[in-house]
Amino acid sequence: MKKAWLVLFALVLAVCLTSCGDPAEVGSYELDSMTEKGETMSLQDLKDMYTAYGMDMPEFGLTLNKDGTGKMIVMGETQEIKWDAKSKTMSHDSASITYIFEDNMIRITDQGTTLVFKKK
Numbered sequence: 001m002k003k004a005w006l007v008l009f010a011l012v013l014a015v016c017l018t019s020c021g022d023p024a025e026v027g028s029y030e031l032d033s034m035t036e037k038g039e040t041m042s043l044q045d046l047k048d049m050y051t052a053y054g055m056d057m058p059e060f061g062l063t064l065n066k067d068g069t070g071k072m073i074v075m076g077e078t079q080e081i082k083w084d085a086k087s088k089t090m091s092h093d094s095a096s097i098t099y100i101f102e103d104n105m106i107r108i109t110d111q112g113t114t115l116v117f118k119k120k
Contacts, residue, residue: 022066023064023066023085024085024101024104025064025083025085025101025106026064026065026066027063027119027120028061028062028063028119028120029061029062029063029064029105029106029117029118029119029120030043030061030118030120031043031046031060031061031115031116031117031118032105032116032118033115034046034113034115035113035116036113036114037112058075059075059076060074060075060115060117061117062106062117064083068082068083068084069081069082069083070082070083070090072090072092074115079092080092083099088100090108097109097110104118104119105118106119
């Protein structure tokens with residue numbers, strides 16, 4: 001009986017330890033693609049477009065910290081954000097958007113534009 005309790009305790013401890021880790025979203029991301037007005041462009045497509053116009057591509061990036069804070073860089077502009085893994089939301093000031101996280105990618109759609117960030 002004592003052995004059964006030890007095995008049960010070990011199983012409960014293992015479940016607790018694995019479920020108490022950081023959310024999978026925590027980390028740094030780089031832009032993978034952008035869709036606007038039904039046209040999807042990869043990161044390379046965007047770089048090529050800016051180069052064709054003789055311009056440097058502005059910075060895009062996303063960092064999600066385990067404390068629920070982070071930053072999003074879109075078109076070279078940095079915004080401090082708060083995020084929540086349970087509700088799959090990101091917020092800045094009073095604005096809030098939902099995101100989809102799958103295959104180490106975060107997809108954000110706002111005002112007809114979809115940005116896809118890939119985990120580094």
